Amino acid sequence: MSGAMLKNALVTLKESGVRITPQRHAILEFLISSETHPTADEIYKALEHDFPNMSVATVYNNLRVFRNAGLVKELTFGDASSRFDFVTHDHYHIICDECGSIVDFHHPGLEEVERLASYVTGFKVNSHRLEVYGVCPSCQEQGKASKAN
Amino acid sequence: MSGAMLKNALVTLKESGVRITPQRHAILEFLISSETHPTADEIYKALEHDFPNMSVATVYNNLRVFRNAGLVKELTFGDASSRFDFVTHDHYHIICDECGSIVDFHHPGLEEVERLASYVTGFKVNSHRLEVYGVCPSCQEQGKASKAN
DNA sequence: TACTTCATTGTAATGATTACAATTAGTTTA
DNA sequence: TAAACTAATTGTAATCATTACAATGAAGTA
Numbered sequence: 396m397s398g399a400m401l402k403n404a405l406v407t408l409k410e411s412g413v414r415i416t417p418q419r420h421a422i423l424e425f426l427i428s429s430e431t432h433p434t435a436d437e438i439y440k441a442l443e444h445d446f447p448n449m450s451v452a453t454v455y456n457n458l459r460v461f462r463n464a465g466l467v468k469e470l471t472f473g474d475a476s477s478r479f480d481f482v483t484h485d486h487y488h489i490i491c492d493e494c495g496s497i498v499d500f501h502h503p504g505l506e507e508v509e510r511l512a513s514y515v516t517g518f519k520v521n522s523h524r525l526e527v528y529g530v531c532p533s534c535q536e537q538g539k540a541s542k543a544n
Numbered sequence: 545m546s547g548a549m550l551k552n553a554l555v556t557l558k559e560s561g562v563r564i565t566p567q568r569h570a571i572l573e574f575l576i577s578s579e580t581h582p583t584a585d586e587i588y589k590a591l592e593h594d595f596p597n598m599s600v601a602t603v604y605n606n607l608r609v610f611r612n613a614g615l616v617k618e619l620t621f622g623d624a625s626s627r628f629d630f631v632t633h634d635h636y637h638i639i640c641d642e643c644g645s646i647v648d649f650h651h652p653g654l655e656e657v658e659r660l661a662s663y664v665t666g667f668k669v670n671s672h673r674l675e676v677y678g679v680c681p682s683c684q685e686q687g688k689a690s691k692a693n
Numbered sequence: 694t695a696c697t698t699c700a701t702t703g704t705a706a707t708g709a710t711t712a713c714a715a716t717t718a719g720t721t722t723a
Numbered sequence: 724t725a726a727a728c729t730a731a732t733t734g735t736a737a738t739c740a741t742t743a744c745a746a747t748g749a750a751g752t753a
Contacts, residue, residue: 414750416700435740450702455741457700471620475710476740489661492670500664502657509676512638515649518678521641525674527658529667563719565731584709599733604710606731624741625709 400427400483404466411464418442418449419457423466423481432470432478432488432497470497491531493538498531549576549632553615560613567591567598568606572615572630581619581627581637581646619646640680642687647680 404423405415413419421442426433433441439454458479461467470478472490478497480488486499509520530538553572554564562568570591575582582590588603607628610616619627621639627646629637635648658669679687 414699416750418701448702450704451740452703452742453701469622471622473618473620473626477622487657487661489665489667489669491667498665498667500661502660505654505657505674508636508651508654508674511651512636512649512676513678516638516647517681518638518640518647518676519684520638520676520678522678523674523676525654525657525672527661527667527669527672529662529669529671532666535668563730565719567732597733599735600709601711601734602732624707 400481404461404481407464407466408460413460413464418446418453419460421445422454422457423461426461426467426479426481429481432480434476434478436476438479487525487527489527489529491534492528493530493534496531496533500527549630553610553630556613556615557609562609562613567595567602568609570594571603571606572610575610575616575628575630578630581629583625583627585625587628636674636676638676638678640683641677642679642683645680645682649676 401424404427405420408415408419422438425438425441431437435451435454435458438458439449439451442449442454458467458469462469462479466482468480468482470480470488472478474495484501485504486501489498489500490496491498505523505525509523512518513520550573553576554569557564557568571587574587574590580586584600584603584607587607588598588600591598591603607616607618611618615631617629617631619629619637621627623644633650634653635650638647638649639645640647654672654674658672661667662669
């Protein structure tokens with residue numbers, strides 16, 4: 396099924412007049428197969444083996460191309476670098492305050508919130524962003540173990 | 545009323561053993577009176593006149609102190625620098641995709657989303673973050689005016 | 694095949710944020 | 724109030740993610 400996602404993405408790109416290069420193919424493939432919302436640098440390092448000459452600028456350039464095509468979302472948290480997420484069906488993220496791990500979860504869209512926001516502010520709403528923060532099961536276990544802190 | 549907010553903030557700081565310096569006082573005061581969710585650099589520039597010797601490092605240091613004390617929230621969007629928001633009652637932000645202006649709006653908390661996320665993922669939920677994106681009234685006007693684009 | 698245009702590469706530049714060491718200034722206690 | 728202790732500020736250098744740019748290379752097209 397991730398094969399179909401890749402194929403769709405390539406079609407979308409072609410339709411917007413974007414050339415399919417081996418680097419773009421590889422970056423997309425990696426993003427789709429990745430569960431971890433990688434940073435640009437992580438993508439770069441992951442593909443270093445197959446593309447020893449690829450520049451980190453290429454990764455950034457293409458992430459921007461994908462983002463403009465609506466294929467990829469950029470996630471900016473407080474920390475230094477952005478993370479990138481291949482857009483599939485709508486999902487939100489929950490992030491562990493302790494270890495930083497990111498887990499997807501599904502929830503019906505928040506149209507009602509968008510409506511209210513639009514009504515109150517007069518904005519024409521395009522989209523929204525939601526993240527939940529907490530402590531993941533694994534860190535909860537460790538917390539129990541070292542109660543002494 | 546913003547005077548009371550400042551006073552409360554100072555008490556909170558003192559209670560956590562944080563010293564009240566003129567710089568901290570000024571940064572807090574500016575944040576409370578500001579409607580614009582300023583960046584660290586904007587704060588620095590705004591106070592330059594009153595504190596000609598203040599270092600930009602001081603601004604960053606103290607914003608971190610305030611954040612740790614729960615007085616200030618850091619807002620990270622895609623763009624280069626973080627913005628800082630004095631925490632009052634709970635409100636969310638709606639951001640203009642075109643001009644970047646940020647407007648507050650109120651909405652009941654999303655406890656139900658938190659509950660679902662917690663149930664699905666096993667996380668112990670601490671908080672969430674929500675932002676809505678769209679086009680502000682003023683940019684909508686300009687869009688109409690220059691349909692030619 | 695040759696041409697046109699876009700993509701990649703490598704490197705330098707930018708800009709936000711942080712680290713660090715020296716100095717200064719709150720706060721406490723006698 | 725003065726001395727002493729400790730935390731805060733300052734100035735600067737360092738770091739690190741991201742972007743700009745110019746030269747080279749490769750896709751797509753006639």
